[in-house]
Amino acid sequence: MTESSNQGSEHIIRRFQPEQIDEALAYFNEHGYCVFSKAFDLALGDAFWADVEHQIAHNEQLSYSLYGKIYQGPNTPPDGKKLPRIIDIESHSELARQLILISPIAKFLHALYGYPATCMQTLTYKFSSEQRAHSDKVLVSPPYVGPYDRDTLAASWLALEASSEANGALIIYPGSHKLSKRSLFDGFEDSYEAYTNWLETWLQENGFKGVTFRAEPGDILFWHGDFIHAGGAIQSPSDTPPTRHSLVCHYARIPLEQPSLDSGWTRVKLPGGSYYQLASGTAAKTSSPASLMHRIKSRLASLVRSSIGT
Numbered sequence: 180m181t182e183s184s185n186q187g188s189e190h191i192i193r194r195f196q197p198e199q200i201d202e203a204l205a206y207f208n209e210h211g212y213c214v215f216s217k218a219f220d221l222a223l224g225d226a227f228w229a230d231v232e233h234q235i236a237h238n239e240q241l242s243y244s245l246y247g248k249i250y251q252g253p254n255t256p257p258d259g260k261k262l263p264r265i266i267d268i269e270s271h272s273e274l275a276r277q278l279i280l281i282s283p284i285a286k287f288l289h290a291l292y293g294y295p296a297t298c299m300q301t302l303t304y305k306f307s308s309e310q311r312a313h314s315d316k317v318l319v320s321p322p323y324v325g326p327y328d329r330d331t332l333a334a335s336w337l338a339l340e341a342s343s344e345a346n347g348a349l350i351i352y353p354g355s356h357k358l359s360k361r362s363l364f365d366g367f368e369d370s371y372e373a374y375t376n377w378l379e380t381w382l383q384e385n386g387f388k389g390v391t392f393r394a395e396p397g398d399i400l401f402w403h404g405d406f407i408h409a410g411g412a413i414q415s416p417s418d419t420p421p422t423r424h425s426l427v428c429h430y431a432r433i434p435l436e437q438p439s440l441d442s443g444w445t446r447v448k449l450p451g452g453s454y455y456q457l458a459s460g461t462a463a464k465t466s467s468p469a470s471l472m473h474r475i476k477s478r479l480a481s482l483v484r485s486s487i488g489t
């Protein structure tokens with residue numbers, strides 16, 4: 180086993196127990212990711228997913244990202260609900276709020292930041308996004324957060340179902356966070372395709388090989404903000420694609436006293452940190468049309484990656 184090598188084919192994914200925070204942190208710094216096993220209660224995960232389905236069926240306030248656009252309510256095309264990629268479900272679901280800063284997450288991120296973490300944004304996936312290799316570093320820009328220290332950007336990926344090649348397990352590129360690289364906004368004229376084509380060549384030239392992360396329910400994978408990862412292709416030949424339920428949360432180290440920049444979003448403290456909550460029903464009332472337009476444009480920019488997602 181050559182864990183420190185870029186050569187993904189030889190890389191073996193090590194798993195940690197939730198109490199092994201220090202060891203996991205050292206591994207994260209070296210490889211750009213770490214995995215905790217049995218990191219949350221499966222019954223909580225199942226209850227959360229039941230709530231997701233309930234919200235999809237009944238909550239017209241839910242936001243979906245589909246083919247690079249954000250939809251809400253009756254304007255959501257059928258695929259938005261069929262292939263859901265839900266944005267910020269924690270504004271709607273108490274069970275999501277229990278998961279986003281659950282103890283192993285809060286403890287790991289506190290160790291990483293030396294400070295309580297802030298959850299800036301979440302994405303809930305029913306299927307693999309099949310999104311090509313990318314770094315999140317410039318892509319997570321919720322307007323209510325404003326500028327933040329992107330070197331502290333990190334994600335957690337909560338496995339609510341097992342994953343394998345059949346349902347498009349994540350592909351990760353260990354060590355890829357260590358090398359500086361171009362971002363989507365470095366000369367690709369906002370062409371996501373040109374960016375991902377360049378990145379795939381960059382990965383090859385630098386000897387990085389993708390490693391399939393076959394998750395077990397209850398696993399939490401953390402990745403560094405500049406770590407390259409992809410939603411694996413769904414390889415099942417079935418006409419009905421197999422699901423791969425997951426919750427992705429993006430965090431940063433943001434001073435707790437820093438207020439939300441958008442009156443439609445409130446910064447809420449939780450025992451392990453904080454998150455941003457949509458002040459339901461007040462956003463439209465308290466925002467001028469100009470600030471509403473700014474918010475929509477910023478959100479679209481921040482979610483440009485979804486153009487090749489669901």
Ligand SMILES: O=C(O)CCC(=O)C(=O)O
Pocket residue numbers: 302304306307308309310315349408409410411425427
């Ligand atoms: O779960 C997936 O398919 C991809 C998730 C991802 O790449 C992301 O949210 O940045």
